[in-house]
Amino acid sequence: MRLEYFQMIDRIAALDLAARTIAIDCTLPEQSPIFEGHFPGYPIMPGVLMIETIAQAGGWLVMAGLRFRQMAFLAKVSEAKMRSFLAPGQAIRVEATQDHDGSGYAIVSGRIRSAGKLVCEATITYRVMNFPNPALREGLLEVARRVGVPAELMQDA
Amino acid sequence: MPATTFDKVADIIAEICGIDRATITPDSHAITDLGIDSLDFLDVAFAIDKAFGIKMPLEQWTQEVNEGGVSGDTYFVLKGLCANIDKLVAAKA
Numbered sequence: 526m527r528l529e530y531f532q533m534i535d536r537i538a539a540l541d542l543a544a545r546t547i548a549i550d551c552t553l554p555e556q557s558p559i560f561e562g563h564f565p566g567y568p569i570m571p572g573v574l575m576i577e578t579i580a581q582a583g584g585w586l587v588m589a590g591l592r593f594r595q596m597a598f599l600a601k602v603s604e605a606k607m608r609s610f611l612a613p614g615q616a617i618r619v620e621a622t623q624d625h626d627g628s629g630y631a632i633v634s635g636r637i638r639s640a641g642k643l644v645c646e647a648t649i650t651y652r653v654m655n656f657p658n659p660a661l662r663e664g665l666l667e668v669a670r671r672v673g674v675p676a677e678l679m680q681d682a
Numbered sequence: 683m684p685a686t687t688f689d690k691v692a693d694i695i696a697e698i699c700g701i702d703r704a705t706i707t708p709d710s711h712a713i714t715d716l717g718i719d720s721l722d723f724l725d726v727a728f729a730i731d732k733a734f735g736i737k738m739p740l741e742q743w744t745q746e747v748n749e750g751g752v753s754g755d756t757y758f759v760l761k762g763l764c765a766n767i768d769k770l771v772a773a774k775a
Contacts, residue, residue, distance in 0.1 A: 600724060625732070627740070
């Protein structure tokens with residue numbers, strides 16, 4: 526994870542489009558400018574970045590289901606709960622399930638666990654739209670390859 | 683148009699958008715009369731999809747309206763919206 530670059534996803538551990546689920550393994554960096562401000566002397570991952578992490582996990586799930594023909598933009602966060610802290614270097618698993626595949630929108634519920642303990646949960650609504658330009662799609666496909674999206678899901682993109 | 687479809691849709695809109703249920707009529711336009719913005723409309727669409735077990739083809743409808751082939755009233759005036767919901771429910775059966 527590179528928090529300051531919004532690179533929240535290290536590696537997709539499991540992606541099941543039939544079940545509409547994704548699981549992602551990440552490790553918080555030992556050092557990040559984010560921790561300098563949040564908080565001085567007590568570095569913990571900001572709750573908004575926990576939500577962002579869930580949103581990115583769900584976004585990969587939604588876009589993989591669409592074979593990367595469209596982009597999932599964050600539209601709404603609901604039922605967000607930050608149950609405990611995450612410290613630098615801590616390993617986490619992010620799980621997300623697509624609850625609804627609407628026309629032009631999607632809804633995903635997700636959660637972060639660490640050592641099996643529930644840390645954060647949220648429900649995310651995405652606005653699903655055509656990519657606004659080719660550069661965004663190419664950039665996302667490059668990240669998709671890095672985080673381990675199966676190549677066959679990108680063939681039509 | 684079965685009354686139940688309009689009643690369900692009007693109840694959904696009233697609850698999600700915080701609109702007085704009494705002001706919602708079959709002739710209300712979701713956007714120009716009721717002022718539902720695009721984000722609230724996503725919530726309304728989700729609730730309708732769930733309540734009726736359908737997937738409203740919002741992208742197709744929007745494209746039809748934008749291309750000028752269909753009036754927005756067809757999909758965004760509630761009696762038109764409800765008629766289209768009924769068609770989707772019937773097609774599913």
